[in-house]
Amino acid sequence: MTHATTQVLDKSVAAPRSSARKARSPLHGGPLAYAVLIGATLLAVFPFYWTLVAASRSNSELSSATPALTPGPNLFHNIGEALQQAEIGKALLNSLIVASVVTAGVVLSSTLAGFAFAKLRFRGRGALLALTVGTMMIPPQLGVIPLFMVIVKLDLQNKLPSVILPSLVSAFGVFFMRQYLVQALPDELVEAGRMDGASLLRIFRSIVLPVARPGMAVLGMLTFMATWNDFFWPIVALSSQNPTVQVALKSLGQGYVPDQSVVMAGTLIGTLPVLVVFGLLGRQIVGGIMQGAVKG
Amino acid sequence: MALSSTARLPAAKPGEPARPARRPGRLRRRIAPYGFLAPFFGLFAAFGLFPLLYTAWVSLHRVELQTSDRMDWLGLQNYSRLLSDPFFWNALRNTFTIGVLSTVPQLLMALGLAHLLNYKLRGRTFFRVAMLMPYATSVAAATLVFAQLFGRDYGLINWVLSSTGLNPVDWQADTWASQFGVSAIVTWRWTGYNALIYLAGMQSIPGELYESAAVDGASRWQQFRHVTVPGLRPTIVFTVVVSTIGATQLFGEPLLYEGNSGGGISHQYQTLGLYLYEQGWTFFHLGRAAAVAWVMFLLIVLLALLNAAIAARRNRTDR
Numbered sequence: 001m002t003h004a005t006t007q008v009l010d011k012s013v014a015a016p017r018s019s020a021r022k023a024r025s026p027l028h029g030g031p032l033a034y035a036v037l038i039g040a041t042l043l044a045v046f047p048f049y050w051t052l053v054a055a056s057r058s059n060s061e062l063s064s065a066t067p068a069l070t071p072g073p074n075l076f077h078n079i080g081e082a083l084q085q086a087e088i089g090k091a092l093l094n095s096l097i098v099a100s101v102v103t104a105g106v107v108l109s110s111t112l113a114g115f116a117f118a119k120l121r122f123r124g125r126g127a128l129l130a131l132t133v134g135t136m137m138i139p140p141q142l143g144v145i146p147l148f149m150v151i152v153k154l155d156l157q158n159k160l161p162s163v164i165l166p167s168l169v170s171a172f173g174v175f176f177m178r179q180y181l182v183q184a185l186p187d188e189l190v191e192a193g194r195m196d197g198a199s200l201l202r203i204f205r206s207i208v209l210p211v212a213r214p215g216m217a218v219l220g221m222l223t224f225m226a227t228w229n230d231f232f233w234p235i236v237a238l239s240s241q242n243p244t245v246q247v248a249l250k251s252l253g254q255g256y257v258p259d260q261s262v263v264m265a266g267t268l269i270g271t272l273p274v275l276v277v278f279g280l281l282g283r284q285i286v287g288g289i290m291q292g293a294v295k296g
Numbered sequence: 297m298a299l300s301s302t303a304r305l306p307a308a309k310p311g312e313p314a315r316p317a318r319r320p321g322r323l324r325r326r327i328a329p330y331g332f333l334a335p336f337f338g339l340f341a342a343f344g345l346f347p348l349l350y351t352a353w354v355s356l357h358r359v360e361l362q363t364s365d366r367m368d369w370l371g372l373q374n375y376s377r378l379l380s381d382p383f384f385w386n387a388l389r390n391t392f393t394i395g396v397l398s399t400v401p402q403l404l405m406a407l408g409l410a411h412l413l414n415y416k417l418r419g420r421t422f423f424r425v426a427m428l429m430p431y432a433t434s435v436a437a438a439t440l441v442f443a444q445l446f447g448r449d450y451g452l453i454n455w456v457l458s459s460t461g462l463n464p465v466d467w468q469a470d471t472w473a474s475q476f477g478v479s480a481i482v483t484w485r486w487t488g489y490n491a492l493i494y495l496a497g498m499q500s501i502p503g504e505l506y507e508s509a510a511v512d513g514a515s516r517w518q519q520f521r522h523v524t525v526p527g528l529r530p531t532i533v534f535t536v537v538v539s540t541i542g543a544t545q546l547f548g549e550p551l552l553y554e555g556n557s558g559g560g561i562s563h564q565y566q567t568l569g570l571y572l573y574e575q576g577w578t579f580f581h582l583g584r585a586a587a588v589a590w591v592m593f594l595l596i597v598l599l600a601l602l603n604a605a606i607a608a609r610r611n612r613t614d615r
Contacts, residue, residue, distance in 0.1 A: 029415030037412055040405075041426045044488055047441045048429065050452065054444060063450045109335040116332035128333065135344065137537070138596070139545045141569065142589045143347030145354055145582050149364045150347070166343035169336045200328040229434035231548045232569075236577060249436035253443070253552040263440060271437045278432045282425035289428070289489065290496035 051271070054264035055079070062260050078265035085257045087240065088266050091248035092273070098163055098244055099227040105168035106223045107216050114177025115208050119190050120200075129178075136171040141232050148236055162237040163244065167227060173219055176292060180215035181208070218288030221281060228274055245270040351593075354586040361580035374587035384588070386563055387571035390475065394550075394567060395543030398479035402487050403535060407528075409487070410494035411520060424495075427488030435548035438481055443553055446477045468554055471564040478565050481549045486542075490535050497531035498524060533607050540599050544592060545569050568592050 029037075054062055056075035061068050083089045116122070117129050147166055156162040185208060193203040231246050238244060240251040249270050252263045278285065355374055357367040378384050413423060430438065445452050446467035454464035467477045501524065509519045525532075547569030550559045557574040559566025566574070568588065576585030 029412060029417045033412045033415055033417070037409070037417070037423050040409055040487075041423060044427050044430050044484070047438070047445070047484070048433075050445065051437075051441050054441075062444075065450075065455075067450065067452050067455055109339070112332045113336040116329045120329040120332070122326070122329040125329075128337070132340075135348075137541060137600075138348065138593070139541065140344065141545050141547070142593050143344070143351055145359075145576060145586045145589060146347040146350040147343065148576075149354070149359070149582070152364050165339075166347075169339040169344070171340065171344070174336055200325070200332070204332070225432055229436075231435050232573075236573075246434055246436045249434070249440060250552065253436065253440050254555040260444065264444065267437045267440045271433055274432045274434075275429070278425075278429060282428070283421055285432075286421070286424045286428055286492060289492050290499075 048271075048275075051264055051268050054261060055268045056265075057261050059259045059261050074261065075265065078259075078261050079269055081259065081262045082252075082257070082266035082269065085262065086248050086252050086266050087243055088245070088248055088269060091243045091245045091270070094160060094243065095228055095245040096273075098160055098167075099224050101164050102167045102227045103220050103224045105164075106170045106173045107220045109169045110173030110177045110219060111209070111212050111216055112204070113174045114179075114181055115185075115204060115212070117174065117178040118181035119185060119187065119208075132171045132174050136175060140166070144233060144236055147233070151237055157237060158239050158242050160242075163230075163234050166233065167230070170223065173223065176219050177212065177215055181212060184215065185211045218284070218291065221277070221285055221288060222292075224277070225274055225285075348593075351586045351589050354583060355590050357583050359582040359586070361576065361582055364582060367583075370583065374584045375591075377584065378587050378591065383563055383566070384571060387559070387566050387568045390559070390563075390565055391544060391546065391567045391569075394475050394479050394482075394546060394565065395540065397475055398482035398546075399536075399539045399543050401479075402483045403490060403532075403539060405483075406487050406490035406535075407494055407532075409491040410498055411524065413491060413495050414498045424492060427491060429488070430485045431489040433485065435481075435485070436552055438485055439549050439552040442477065442481045442484070443555075446480075469561060469564075471562075474553070474560055474565045478546075478549050478553055481553075482543075482546065486539070490539070493535055494528060494531060497528045501527035529610075533603065537600065537603050540603070541596055544595055544599070547573065568595075 052075075053068060053071050055078055057068050057072040058074050061072065113132075117125065117132075151157055151162045156165075189207050189211070190203060193207050198206075229246065230244075231250075234244050234247050235250050238247050240247065240256065243251065249267060251257075252266045257263055257266070354367070356370060356372070358370050358374075359367050409427065413420065413427075417423065446454075448454065448464070448466050448468055451467070453467070458464050465473045467473050505523045505527070506519055509523050514522065546567045550565050550567050550570045551557060551573065553565065554560060557570055557578045559570050559574075569592070572585050572588040572592070575581050575588055
């Protein structure tokens with residue numbers, strides 16, 4: 001597994017950037033291409049539209065023989081109900097706190113370690129990097145049981161640190177920043193800093209960080225979305241009294257609220273923040289994912 | 297090693313005027329890299345590596361949820377129980393079938409869409425962003441919406457089916473239909489993402505290859521088959537590995553599809569991930585849940601080896 005991934009990565013890193021730039025002048029898409037793409041776009045977007053429809057209707061309208069296909073008048077009433085019944089307001093705040101702290105932690109720790117792996121020489125570098133890449137593919141879900149026992153022991157159950165602490169670092173993040181800095185940060189720049197007698201910390205602050213910023217931004221966006229949407233561990237560590245958005249959605253889905261239109265309203269506002277981020281930064285996120293794909 | 301690498305620094309190059317030796321500085325320089333790694337590896341060891349390894353130890357004990365600090369030695373009993381539990385085998389089977397149902401069509405569609413997205417298009421950014429939108433949605437939100445759409449009596453999909461004269465389907469109780477429903481959620485969320493990964497791979501295939509293929513009279517389909525697909529091989533291997541690992545972990549979709557950890561009335565779409573959760577947090581047997589986790593881990597290792605073997609064989613037959 002490790003082998004396969006590193007192989008992919010090395011190959012793609014080795015591919016010269018310039019050839020990607022002047023890749024073939026692509027063929028123009030014909031009407032059929034547009035038709036298929038528009039169809040796929042409709043499939044991708046329709047569930048969002050339908051969430052809005054369902055969230056703005058009443059429960060009885062949702063369980064009628066001919067379903068409504070356009071938004072109705074009940075949106076704000078349903079959202080009010082969802083906020084009241086499922087702690088969605090608190091959940092939004094909790095998710096915002098958790099995702100922000102985790103994003104800051106992951107970006108910072110990944111940039112530090114990524115820089116060391118990319119540009120510094122030290123004993124054990126190869127082994128430590130292999131360890132990081134090797135565990136990158138192991139789903140964290142498999143460690144939840146000991147993690148749960150630790151959290152109980154530390155008396156952190158149902159408190160936000162229980163979901164923040166385990167997510168503060170990410171092997172993927174370290175690898176992502178390493179790949180970014182290997183390319184973006186010229187060795188000479190670091191050497192020049194050393195020649196001037198700057199300490200490594202100083203070099204990091206005034207040379208590495210400015211260069212790393214675009215990569216950090218991409219990693220930050222991806223981490224924020226992933227943390228906002230994280231599911232397994234939060235439902236184990238938290239409860240519906242102190243939920244993140246996903247925990248609240250789980251409660252909604254398990255019938256704590258019988259009214260389906262209210263469930264959909266909760267789903268809508270729980271998803272809205274990510275969609276807003278996506279609307280503002282969609283292009284950058286697309287770029288980041290494609291960039292990440294070429295690099296890793 | 298440390299010596300030879302310091303020798304590479306220009307400051308220490310032989311022939312250059314020797315600098316006054318500053319021992320503490322050199323020592324600090326040698327230790328400093330570990331300082332950069334410390335925040336990551338410290339937390340990673342505590343919250344990543346340790347839980348993963350300790351799971352194996354827990355799986356050899358009786359540990360109950362309410363008294364999780366008490367561990368009674370059981371040896372391999374959790375495992376033998378697991379292997380004699382028909383629901384475990386059921387979950388393993390479901391994980392496999394749902395994995396195939398969700399991964400194969402997803403990656404094929406993603407490949408096709410990436411090919412189309414690679415054309416010169418009007419509004420290409422729009423298409424890319426729109427197709428990535430499902431990826432931004434959480435598992436929980438997506439599943440709640442799809443559970444509505446797949447509703448037996450009032451769901452939109454059955455309404456469409458019956459208004460076009462087809463029979464409505466019981467998307468919950470029927471085994472294949474429910475597994476299809478769960479797979480549809482996975483497919484919806486990840487197809488666009490994988491399409492973008494493939495698109496990125498396609499854009500790094502040199503254009504000359506297509507030009508010379510066109511000169512040789514290759515049709516568009518032949519170009520796709522003989523230039524695009526081989527050029528994408530590393531990317532394809534990567535997405536297959538990631539998607540199969542993801543498929544072994546499937547959890548949120550089957551949990552919220554009907555909102556119970558059994559995975560349907562007769563466990564018809566209970567996956568291994570859900571079975572683990574049910575053992576631990578519905579039945580309170582953390583030790584048994586840990587055994588499930590280790591079986592899942594072994595499964596992933598097995599899949600990875602299989603993948604590597606297939607990739608290696610294909611490489612050999614190609615040459």
